[in-house]
Amino acid sequence: MNNYSRIFFIILVYFASSQVSSQQTMVEVDRIIETNLNQTVPIIGTIISNKKSNLMAPLPGKIDSILFEEGDFVSKGKLITRIDYEKYKWLYEKAKAIVKIHEVEYNNSKTETKINLSDLNRMKALKNSSAFNEANYEKLTNLHEINQSNETKALAKLESAKYDMNMALLDFKNSQVRAPYDGILEERFIEDKEVVTIGTKMFNIVSKKYLEVLAEIPTLRVTNLSIGNTITAITVDNFKILASIRAIGAEENSKTRTVKVYLSFNKSEELRNLFAGENITLQVPIGEGKKALTIHKDAILKREGISLAYVVKDNKVEIRPLKLGEAVNNRFIVYNGVSLNELSVIKGNERLRPGQAVKLKEKQ
Incomplete structure (x- = not known):
């Protein structure tokens, strides 16, 4: 091809491309709108x-018996197992007997104090007579102080014995493990006759109510x-x-x-x-009673992980990067990149170039 032919070919291609670019491309557009977020x-x-609990051993001892199996329903207060029941029963009985002993001792000390006080008062009444004995009076006075001290000590021992009895009663009651509420015995972690310590996991109970x-x-x-x-x-x-x-x-x-x-x-x-x-x-x-700016899903183009859209301005297209939110029907919430009432291209946008002239067909 000679030089004249080459120049003619370039000029022909130039005019052909100019004519193509000058033609407006038909595209369908959709407005950027505010949408009620009732989705x-x-x-x-x-x-x-x-109500889901792990029942732990409240005290140490040997498991006497297990009255329910895994999967059984147990009602509130129902006995599930006993831990050394007889042992804790007799410890409680022993504590009650000790309380009785200290009650008798306390009552005796009160009686002794009362008798001594009576003798002391009689001696005081004879103080101005010839029958008054100073040595006996001092002896009775000292004895009265001793009796009062013994009475206080006996009362303290009685109170201490009562505390021990109450603790023994609590242990006796705790040796009988009962359901804290209606539920299913979901898991069992112990076996019959097993020895447990305080805090050993025994059962898992789950309420369906x-x-x-x-x-x-x-x-x-x-x-x-x-x-x-x-x-x-x-x-x-x-x-x-x-x-x-x-x-x-x-x-x-x-x-x-x-x-x-x-x-x-x-x-x-x-x-x-x-x-x-x-x-x-x-x-x-996602936002009841609220509104948000939304763009039609067909306007979204993905390029290397970035959301883009063509927007028409003065019959030419601009490409805009978008920050999108969640889908609302066939639209996406858009946080930035476009403004209310702008026109986005939803059909014919795949082959557009920035700055290209377009002819609009607005979506009905």
Whole structure:
């Protein structure tokens, strides 16, 4: 190809490209609007029992007998096991007998004090007569002080014996391990005739009567919640429960950025048995009664992990980086990058270039 032919070809290509670029590309657009945030997001929670206890051995001894097996229902106050029952029974009986001994000793000391005081008073009455004996009077006075001291000592021993008796009675009662509330004996950690020490874990009891929901909800969502708010909870088999927020935790988990939320529900509404540990999905509102700027999902382009959108200005497109939030139906909450009522390209945006002229077809 000679030089004239080459120049002609370049000029031809230039005019062809200029003509293409001067043509307006038809695109469909959608306005940036404010949307009511009446949507919900699913959060996985767990049904928990707020009465779940490990029953520990209250005193040392040998397990006499175990009256229930794992999985059995036990009602409040029902005897579950005994720990050295006979031993603690006789220790209590012995303590009662010691109290009786000290009661007799105390009563005797009171009688001796009373008799001595009577003799002392008679001697005082003879003080101005010839029958008065100074030596006997001093002897009776000293004896009275000794008797009062013995009476005080006997009373202290009696009180101490009563304390010991009460402790023995407490041990005797504690040797009979009873259910603290209605529940299921979920686990057993001891065997019959096993020797236990104070604090040995014996049983795990779980109440099915006092159930509630625990969920760790993102802090951003918790700011929209208040105690008393009602939230729909859905089990894995699509059974719906209306739950009410009972309490909101005070601490954020620094690892998960979540806060614990506790929800109660009316068990009379149950259509089937619920179980502690069962997963349940909460429909948590993302901002009830609030509005947020939103952009159509089809306007979003992803480039190397960055969210972008083409926005039309003076019939030409500008590309904008976006900071997006959660989805609201077919839109996304947008925190920055666009303004209210701007037009975003939702169709034909894949091949656009910044500054390209466009012809608009607004979405109906």
